[in-house]
Amino acid sequence: MDMAFLIETIVKIVVILLVFSALAGFGTYFERKVLAFMQRRLGPMHVGPYGLLQIAADGIKLFTKEDIVPQNVVAPIFKIAPVITAATAFMAAAAIPFMPSFTMFGYEVHPIVADINIGILYILGVMGAGLYGPLLGGLASANKWSLISTARAASIFISYEVITGLALLAPLMMVGSLSLIDFNTYQAGGFGDWIVWSQPVAFVLFVIAGFAETGRTPFHLVANDHEIIDGFGTEYSGMRWGLFFIGEYANMFFISFVIAIIFLGGYGDGSGLGALALLAKVSFIFFFFLWTRAAWPDIRPDQLMWLCWKVLMPIAVINIVITGIVMMF
Amino acid sequence: MSLEQFQDRNVAEQNYFHVDIADYPTTNMGKFKRLLSRTFKGELFVGLWVVFREMVKFDIHTVQYPKEKLPVGPRYRAVHKMQRLFESGTERCIGCGLCEKICISNCIRMETKLDENSRKLVTDYTINLGRCIFCGYCAEVCPELAIVHGARYENASDQRAHFTDFNDMLTPIDSAIAGKQKEFDGFGAVTPHEDERVNITPLAY
Numbered sequence: 142m143d144m145a146f147l148i149e150t151i152v153k154i155v156v157i158l159l160v161f162s163a164l165a166g167f168g169t170y171f172e173r174k175v176l177a178f179m180q181r182r183l184g185p186m187h188v189g190p191y192g193l194l195q196i197a198a199d200g201i202k203l204f205t206k207e208d209i210v211p212q213n214v215v216a217p218i219f220k221i222a223p224v225i226t227a228a229t230a231f232m233a234a235a236a237i238p239f240m241p242s243f244t245m246f247g248y249e250v251h252p253i254v255a256d257i258n259i260g261i262l263y264i265l266g267v268m269g270a271g272l273y274g275p276l277l278g279g280l281a282s283a284n285k286w287s288l289i290s291t292a293r294a295a296s297i298f299i300s301y302e303v304i305t306g307l308a309l310l311a312p313l314m315m316v317g318s319l320s321l322i323d324f325n326t327y328q329a330g331g332f333g334d335w336i337v338w339s340q341p342v343a344f345v346l347f348v349i350a351g352f353a354e355t356g357r358t359p360f361h362l363v364a365n366d367h368e369i370i371d372g373f374g375t376e377y378s379g380m381r382w383g384l385f386f387i388g389e390y391a392n393m394f395f396i397s398f399v400i401a402i403i404f405l406g407g408y409g410d411g412s413g414l415g416a417l418a419l420l421a422k423v424s425f426i427f428f429f430f431l432w433t434r435a436a437w438p439d440i441r442p443d444q445l446m447w448l449c450w451k452v453l454m455p456i457a458v459i460n461i462v463i464t465g466i467v468m469m470f
Numbered sequence: 471m472s473l474e475q476f477q478d479r480n481v482a483e484q485n486y487f488h489v490d491i492a493d494y495p496t497t498n499m500g501k502f503k504r505l506l507s508r509t510f511k512g513e514l515f516v517g518l519w520v521v522f523r524e525m526v527k528f529d530i531h532t533v534q535y536p537k538e539k540l541p542v543g544p545r546y547r548a549v550h551k552m553q554r555l556f557e558s559g560t561e562r563c564i565g566c567g568l569c570e571k572i573c574i575s576n577c578i579r580m581e582t583k584l585d586e587n588s589r590k591l592v593t594d595y596t597i598n599l600g601r602c603i604f605c606g607y608c609a610e611v612c613p614e615l616a617i618v619h620g621a622r623y624e625n626a627s628d629q630r631a632h633f634t635d636f637n638d639m640l641t642p643i644d645s646a647i648a649g650k651q652k653e654f655d656g657f658g659a660v661t662p663h664e665d666e667r668v669n670i671t672p673l674a675y
Contacts, residue, residue: 180521182531183530
């Protein structure tokens with residue numbers, strides 16, 4: 142392994158970490174503003190122009206707040222749980238191509254940390270492991286609300302993972318590769334080549350599963366503020382809670398990238414315009430995450446399990462069978 | 471506009487109608503049909519459209535409170551004020567004691583004496599705001615329009631006495647002489663610009 146590759150990889154990792162940590166902060170501002178406008182409010186207005194420095198204020202608050210490890214918690218697990226959420230969210234980013242490769246100072250840069258040939262499998266696996274954050278944090282918290290949230294996390298986990306895998310199987314059969322770059326080149330022909338046109342059902346299923354994976358509003362059950370306080374986060378304070386937060390928002394960005402690359406054409410032919418188009422798609426999917434939060438009600442955990450097992454899973458299986466039949470003839 | 475709907479006082483029947491809600495399905499087939507109709511009805515997109523429309527309209531209803539304040543109606547009864555006479559600037563209070571007498575929560579206390587001109591002088595006047603229920607009887611009964619209610623509703627202070635000291639309640643003498651003292655309209659006062667908001671007078675029927 143030569144030195145240049147090592148340095149390049151480390152630089153990429155640092156850039157992704159910094160950019161998406163900052164984006165997670167900006168995501169909270171964006172979310173509060175969008176939700177406020179949809180509810181005829183103004184949102185944060187006092188810190189900085191139009192409340193833009195609210196992110197900095199929140200950051201200072203999270204960093205300087207007292208770090209409390211309450212009595213009766215299982216301290217080592219309690220402490221490691223938020224790290225799992227944040228770390229797995231960023232680990233998943235390793236196999237995501239954020240931009241087409243470009244040349245900088247006469248050196249070709251591939252904006253993907255590791256183009257492994259099992260890319261999407263790795264991403265889904267690591268994101269799935271990320272659920273150990275809420276699971277362990279809730280179990281270790283010695284709090285009833287956290288325990289309920291853990292039970293919900295487990296029940297959601299066994300529901301949506303099936304849909305994610307089965308929904309992706311059909312596009313995988315068409316592309317014949319697990320690498321996200323291969324997904325992108327498959328759709329490089331343009332608008333008409335997007336997998337969303339040939340696999341609309343898989344697209345809808347994957348988006349639904351993505352909502353469950355990130356715990357966003359129709360399935361906002363694990364940390365449902367109005368039912369179980371903050372779920373697994375009830376006992377957390379300061380930066381430990383902040384790590385959960387960063388993990389959640391980074392996950393939203395990464396799942397937006399995954400949806401855009403798998404179904405919506407990714408960065409297309411690799412031109413600068415394609416890169417901008419990818420950013421636009423990701424922004425829209427992220428906006429959609431916020432949009433649904435303003436418009437839709439939450440469902441109960443049993444309804445989510447009913448939806449996943451009794452409705453979505455049969456549809457996903459039928460979709461795979463039909464795709465197989467169409468591919469065979 | 472005819473007066474018919476105002477003259478019809480039978481409110482139980484005229485404008486009410488039954489909302490068209492189907493009964494819950496009991497059979498499995500009925501439940502399945504309900505699932506299908508709900509799935510393809512697109513109601514979720516109606517919700518998305520409504521919030522998106524509100525975002526684009528940008529019809530913000532927020533009052534940025536410390537910077538912006540809503541106007542207080544003329545009848546509003548907040549912390550008391552003591553008025554002065556115009557021009558001369560003497561205190562209006564003649565020490566008659568009616569406010570002390572009528573106060574139903576016994577929170578007004580006044581001490582008076584005769585001054586050198588044989589005029590009654592208020593030596594001590596306090597209102598215990600911990601007891602006051604802001605009923606407005608004191609302002610109503612005052613023959614000299616001396617004790618009135620102000621519009622000061624922001625009651626955060628480190629000392630309760632800050633609101634009850636007579637000299638604090640009293641209009642500053644320079645603003646009284648300059649004619650800047652606001653009269654309290656009190657009971658029955660009409661909110662400004664109310665005519666524009668009332669569409670039809672209730673006396674029409």
